[in-house]
Amino acid sequence: MKTMRTRSELKAHVKQTYKGNWGKAIGINILPIIGAIFSVVGVGALVAITVVALKTGVVDPNHLSDSNGGTSSGMVVNIIGTMIATGIAYSLLDWLRTGEQPASAVKAMFAVFSKQYFIPVLVLFIIRTIFEFFWTLLFIIPGIIKSYSYSQTYFIYKDCLASGRNEDMNYLDYVTESRKLMKGHKFELFVLQLSFLGWAILSVLTLGIGFIWLIPYINGVMAEFYNDLAGDKFTNRQFTKNY
Structure with missing residues (x-):
């Protein structure tokens, strides 16, 4: 099992890369920053309105759970969100590796909306969703564990595509490679994510303003986690599958 850099070292590299370039x-x-801020403000407003409405009798508590829609639209939003998040992750990974910041923030955000990425990332999203869904049917915990196992799938596809090795792999291979890569490292990723909890709470208390800095920081650290964990495993053309 590979020995990784410490959480502090991963974060330090991201902060050093962003130094003087936080605007970029x-x-x-x-987009995720705006989404987070609107979520915080929206949830707060919804809770306040609901409480007032219930107390004044404007809303019948028995009708609060009546809802038929949302599933289809929610899936579409989830797919689009995943595409944008993956594009951001790809752009940050390149920045952290090369030290060269993306020329355009807009192009960086929508990097996955291209011929080489869109369909593959969509297929990988569907495969991951199906796998995680069936694991969750067993119990919630196995589903969560598998979500960590498959968490590096999109990054692995990016590197294999760049190195030309994608021709020897099918979509399931990327999921399998992620599972193998994360063996023994799932708890490390969990603890790394947990280390941002305090900052996330503070960001909520500032009505989401803190997310302006926290979200780029977290996304950068997640990309650096993969960069450190994978090394040149998937960029090295000598890589061979062991299955």
């Missing part, structure tokens, strides 16, 4: 980092992450 924020620009690349602007």
